[in-house]
Amino acid sequence: MSLVGVGADAPATPDARQKAGTKRRPPSITLLNTASIVFGIALWWGLSLAGFKLPTPPEVVKSAVRLLSDGTLEGDILASLRRVLTGFVLGTALAIPVGFLMGWYTIARALIEPWVQFFRTIPPLAIIPLAIVLLGIEETPKIFVIFLAAFLACVISTFQGVVNVDKTLINAARVLGAKDGRIFLKVVIPASTPFILVGMRVGLGSAWATLVAAELIAAQEGLGYRMQAAQLYYDLPTIFVGLITIGVLGLLMDRLLLFAERRLTGWQERR
Amino acid sequence: MTSSPKIQVMDVSKTFKLGGEDFVALDHVSIDIADREFVTVVGPSGCGKTTLMNILAGLEEPSSGRALVDGKPVEGPGPERGVIFQQYALFPWLSVRKNVEFGLETAGVGRRERHEVAEKYIAMVGLEQFADALPKMLSGGMRQRCAIARAYAVNPSILLMDEPFGALDALTRVRLQEQLLETWSQDRRTVVFITHDVDEAVFLANRVVVMAARPGRIFTTIDVPAVTRDEAFRMSDQYAHLRNQVWSAVHHQS
Numbered sequence: 073m074s075l076v077g078v079g080a081d082a083p084a085t086p087d088a089r090q091k092a093g094t095k096r097r098p099p100s101i102t103l104l105n106t107a108s109i110v111f112g113i114a115l116w117w118g119l120s121l122a123g124f125k126l127p128t129p130p131e132v133v134k135s136a137v138r139l140l141s142d143g144t145l146e147g148d149i150l151a152s153l154r155r156v157l158t159g160f161v162l163g164t165a166l167a168i169p170v171g172f173l174m175g176w177y178t179i180a181r182a183l184i185e186p187w188v189q190f191f192r193t194i195p196p197l198a199i200i201p202l203a204i205v206l207l208g209i210e211e212t213p214k215i216f217v218i219f220l221a222a223f224l225a226c227v228i229s230t231f232q233g234v235v236n237v238d239k240t241l242i243n244a245a246r247v248l249g250a251k252d253g254r255i256f257l258k259v260v261i262p263a264s265t266p267f268i269l270v271g272m273r274v275g276l277g278s279a280w281a282t283l284v285a286a287e288l289i290a291a292q293e294g295l296g297y298r299m300q301a302a303q304l305y306y307d308l309p310t311i312f313v314g315l316i317t318i319g320v321l322g323l324l325m326d327r328l329l330l331f332a333e334r335r336l337t338g339w340q341e342r343r
Numbered sequence: 344m345t346s347s348p349k350i351q352v353m354d355v356s357k358t359f360k361l362g363g364e365d366f367v368a369l370d371h372v373s374i375d376i377a378d379r380e381f382v383t384v385v386g387p388s389g390c391g392k393t394t395l396m397n398i399l400a401g402l403e404e405p406s407s408g409r410a411l412v413d414g415k416p417v418e419g420p421g422p423e424r425g426v427i428f429q430q431y432a433l434f435p436w437l438s439v440r441k442n443v444e445f446g447l448e449t450a451g452v453g454r455r456e457r458h459e460v461a462e463k464y465i466a467m468v469g470l471e472q473f474a475d476a477l478p479k480m481l482s483g484g485m486r487q488r489c490a491i492a493r494a495y496a497v498n499p500s501i502l503l504m505d506e507p508f509g510a511l512d513a514l515t516r517v518r519l520q521e522q523l524l525e526t527w528s529q530d531r532r533t534v535v536f537i538t539h540d541v542d543e544a545v546f547l548a549n550r551v552v553v554m555a556a557r558p559g560r561i562f563t564t565i566d567v568p569a570v571t572r573d574e575a576f577r578m579s580d581q582y583a584h585l586r587n588q589v590w591s592a593v594h595h596q597s
């Protein structure tokens with residue numbers, strides 16, 4: 073009996089292992105992602121049918137089509153993107169040199185750091201009232217608030233990047249004859265690139281997150297303004313269209329930066 | 344006319360502030376190293392080997408005393424003193440080739456010549472197939488060889504090496520030792536080679552400098568006769584005797 077058992081088992085073993093292996097292999101990530109999204113939308117649909125005060129997916133799609141066909145959505149997207157990108161580009165363009173200054177020169181750090189740390193504790197949205205009073209209700213205060221959010225997020229991480237540059241690498245450059253300027257260009261900048269890119273991603277997130285509130289300031293168009301206006305008329309589908317658009321655009325921009333990060337910092341050893 | 348020493352360490356002391364207290368890392372160290380000499384430095388951990396090397400490299404300044412190279416006081420690092428760091432210190436964002444070219448580019452050497460010189464030293468350390476690979480794709484021994492090629496490329500007259508083979512397996516280590524001696528016998532640079540390994544110290548050196556800790560100082564120096572460094576030497580009684588001598592100097596410091 074036992075002999076037969078062994079005999080019957082032995083050839084079956086690799087086979088069984090193979091099956092177990094197949095079972096253990098995780099299903100494709102994309103598949104799971106898709107399944108999860110489909111499930112989420114189904115849940116939303118179910119809830120709206122069950123009497124919650126939610127628009128159904130088809131209502132939202134209809135609203136999106138309407139907003140697209142009369143050009144409203146495109147106009148809003150353009151207006152919002154312009155604000156976010158202007159604020160973000162200005163913010164990071166200032167944050168990177170300032171972060172480098174702080175990391176490289178102790179004096180600059182001592183002078184700048186208290187301000188950065190202080191303003192970091194204030195949510196950018198809390199600056200809005202001040203910005204309106206000082207800068208009026210045109211584009212400037214909106215862009216300023218977004219700029220500030222992006223700047224603060226990015227400056228800290230650039231500074232960290234410079235401070236964390238491996239001292240041995242700087243010494244290695246020095247013994248090969250490099251002076252400060254070249255060390256900065258050829259060692260400090262590449263070594264801190266990963267930090268800067270993380271800072272840019274965080275900065276973009278903050279900029280995007282500040283957008284809607286910034287557009288509460290007497291805007292004529294923009295995704296945040298559109299949702300505000302829709303709120304007055306209980307126009308839930310339009311609010312949904314606005315939210316989904318913001319989410320999708322934010323995700324796309326983040327992916328873009330992530331892609332840049334992969335390309336630029338592929339030399340890093342991943343743990 | 345007697346030629347003056349390549350490197351002169353004259354009564355050098357180095358103290359570090361450690362929590363408000365002075366810590367003596369080097370205590371009145373003096374040594375002369377002749378041109379084309381191969382000196383190895385052994386000693387217990389913390390006896391100031393790296394500190395001494397950093398002073399010679401110009402990365403740190405002595406608290407008192409003077410370090411001279413070619414009769415001139417050391418002021419900052421310079422490309423005539425090549426340094427090979429224990430942690431390889433390759434630029435991780437540059438390929439092997441670009442790493443090797445770094446010093447040449449700094450010196451303003453033109454693209455074509457840079458390429459040729461890099462090619463030569465990459466071949467010398469046997470990394471031709473990995474010339475365009477990033478450091479993350481290299482094994483420890485390959486990284487070390489790349490660091491050696493990078494230091495050689497600027498053609499320094501002095502090589503300062505801080506436990507360069509410390510992290511390598513025995514086989515790779517022996518291969519690199521032999522390679523190092525081979526190139527040294529061709530170009531005869533002055534080499535200061537720090538190591539933990541008594542065998543390595545004896546095998547490579549013209550002279551072994553044994554250091555002691557607390558305070559960091561030179562305990563004794565032991566001359567190694569100029570015989571061919573090969574397997575026969577490794578197996579010889581002479582070698583065994585020198586090893587014992589260095590070993591007891593390192594381990595029975597009173």
Ligand SMILES: Nc1ncnc2c1ncn2[C@@H]1O[C@H](COP(=O)(O)OP(=O)(O)OP(=O)(O)O)[C@@H](O)[C@H]1O
Binds near residue numbers: 359368390392394
């Ligand atoms: N920057 C520094 N600040 C304070 N103390 C230091 C500094 N650098 C070295 N030391 C101290 O000086 C002593 C000698 O250090 P060093 O690195 O030269 O030793 P070492 O002989 O190279 O040791 P190991 O064999 O472990 O590498 C150590 O006790 C260390 O703590």
Ligand SMILES: [Mg+2]
Binds near residue numbers: 394
């Ligand atoms: Mg050391």
